[in-house]
Amino acid sequence: MHEPDPAHLIDLSDVGRTYDDGPAALSGLNLRVRRGEALAVLGPSGSGKSTLLNLLAGLDRPSTGQVTVDGLRVDLLSEAACAKYRRSHVGMVFQFFNLLDDLTVLDNVLLPAQLAGTDRAGAAARAGELLDRLGIARHARARPGRLSGGERQRVAVARALMNRPPLLLADEPTGALDSASGADVRELLRELNAEGQTIVLVTHDLALAEACATRTIELVDGRIARDVTAAVTR
Ligand SMILES: Nc1ncnc2c1ncn2[C@@H]1O[C@H](COP(=O)(O)OP(=O)(O)OP(=O)(O)O)[C@@H](O)[C@H]1O
Numbered sequence: 001m002h003e004p005d006p007a008h009l010i011d012l013s014d015v016g017r018t019y020d021d022g023p024a025a026l027s028g029l030n031l032r033v034r035r036g037e038a039l040a041v042l043g044p045s046g047s048g049k050s051t052l053l054n055l056l057a058g059l060d061r062p063s064t065g066q067v068t069v070d071g072l073r074v075d076l077l078s079e080a081a082c083a084k085y086r087r088s089h090v091g092m093v094f095q096f097f098n099l100l101d102d103l104t105v106l107d108n109v110l111l112p113a114q115l116a117g118t119d120r121a122g123a124a125a126r127a128g129e130l131l132d133r134l135g136i137a138r139h140a141r142a143r144p145g146r147l148s149g150g151e152r153q154r155v156a157v158a159r160a161l162m163n164r165p166p167l168l169l170a171d172e173p174t175g176a177l178d179s180a181s182g183a184d185v186r187e188l189l190r191e192l193n194a195e196g197q198t199i200v201l202v203t204h205d206l207a208l209a210e211a212c213a214t215r216t217i218e219l220v221d222g223r224i225a226r227d228v229t230a231a232v233t234r
């Protein structure tokens with residue numbers, strides 16, 4: 001029986017994921033990520049990067065193996081426990097922001113706290129702090145659709161951090177941004193990691209991996225082909 005190590009936030013043991021009768025999207029994956037690491041996941045299209053993020057997010061279950069995050073066996077959680085896990089443990093940032101345009105920026109950021117049942121005053125204080133910190137406070141009452149791509153991604157990061165999740169996941173967070181906004185988001189993720197936030201990000205953007213990853217893995221055909229920890233500590 002595989003025993004997870006508490007020093008690691010993430011512990012994947014012999015994880016496989018096969019869809020229907022297709023080839024394995026992931027197979028025999030063993031991966032441990034320490035608290036405070038920023039892991040960039042690289043690899044060609046179809047190599048299993050999003051599949052890996054979905055397993056960590058509790059959005060999908062492995063066909064084989066064990067997924068442990070913060071001591072929780074995510075692959076064994078009931079539907080209800082999994083929903084709670086997603087609210088409390090995981091923040092997600094996507095390429096196309098996935099903000100709700102019927103809500104203001106502030107209400108988008110507050111949403112995870114409401115879903116988690118956080119008291120209103122505490123949530124409002126936390127949201128205000130995040131909007132300030134991310135330089136978007138003056139847009140609090142605006143609809144996200146009025147903001148630039150870089151600003152929208154900052155709102156998405158604020159929303160992802162609302163419930164203070166131990167794990168921040170990002171799938172191509174700079175993929176839809178121009179180079180200046182992309183540089184902005186890179187710097188933001190780097191700062192968050194420097195403050196201790198554990199991050200797993202999927203990207204084709206080597207500049208992003210270089211700027212904020214403390215470690216890089218490359219997936220090829222659902223397996224880890226390369227695993228490099230940055231030589232220089234920032
Ligand atoms: N819901 C699904 N049903 C069937 N097959 C799927 C599903 N999701 C992913 N796959 C398959 O699993 C493999 C890995 O897909 P995945 O989305 O993880 O790749 P990726 O590395 O994220 O690619 P990209 O860089 O294009 O986003 C692919 O062969 C894909 O077709």
Ligand SMILES: [Mg+2]
Nearest residue numbers: 049050051171
């Ligand atoms: Mg993908």
